[in-house]
Amino acid sequence: MAALQRIIELNRRRRRRSDVVYVHAYIRQNFNPMEVLSDEAVVRKYRLTRPQIRELLQLVHPHLVRPTRRNFALTPAVPSENEPIYLCRKGFPALNVQVVCDHRGVFTDIVARWPGSTHDAYVWANSALCQVAEGGGFGGCWLLGDSGYPLRPYLLTPFQQPNTAAEARYNRAHIATRAIVERAIGRWKQRFRCLSKMAGGVQLHPVKCCAVAVVTAQLHNMAVRANVPLPEEDMVLEEDVADLPHHDANPQGLAVRNQLVHHMFHP
Structure with missing residues (x-):
C-alpha cells in the first residue's frame, strides 16, 4: 500500500x-x-x-x-564447437537428466550434468547412487529401469524378448510400475513449462540449465508433498525415445530377475 x-x-x-x-x-x-x-x-x-x-x-x-534492472533477465548461450555432443536421440540439443522417484512421484535422486548424446547406462555408472547400490546400500529394494540400463541385482530391466507367459507378465508389470517416473517427469515439465521442448526449452548455457533442472525438481517435490495442483494449461506430452538396449548379461542380475519371475509371475 x-x-x-x-x-x-x-x-x-x-x-x-x-x-x-x-x-x-x-x-x-x-x-x-x-x-x-x-x-x-x-x-x-x-x-x-x-x-x-x-x-x-x-x-x-x-x-x-537486492534486485536491480541489471539482473532482470538471463542471457541465453548455445554450445557451438561442442554442440554435437549435446544432440540427443531425438536430434535436438539437450541434457540427459537421470531421475529416480518414489511411488508418489517425488524425486529422490537427480543427475543433471551430462550432454544429450550420453548413453543412459554411462550416466548411471558414473552416478553417486550407482556407487551406493554397488556397495549394497539398497538392501532388499530394487530400482526399475528401461532397456537402456544394465541388469543388476538391484536394478531390474525388462526382458528384450520374453519367451514365456510369466516373462510377458513380468514385462507388463514392469512397464506399468515404471510409468510412475514417466508421469512424474511429465508433471514436472507441466509445472515448469520451461523444461519442455514443446514450450521452447531452457535457453541458457548448459551449466545453468543443469542448475535449473535440479532446482525445479526440488521445487516440484515441495509442491507434490503439499498437494499443490498442477497448472490448468494443456500440456502436450513429449514422446520418449528409449536408449539402445544394454546387453550386459550380469549373472547375479539374471538370477534375481528369474527368481522374481518364478515366485511372482508364474501361475
Missing part, C-alpha cells in the same frame, strides 16, 4: 520525462506480488502456495541481493 501511495504521489508531481522513468523503475523494484495476487494467482504464476514461497524465501534470503 505504501508503494502505491508513493507512485500516486510521484505521478501527481511529475513534470519531466525523467520522473516517468523513475516511476517505472519504482514500480519494478517495489512491486510485491505476494501482497496483491490472490492465492490462486500465486499458484498459477509461481507453481507454489504462498506459505511455501515464504518458507523458501526464508531459506535463500541470506544468499539474495
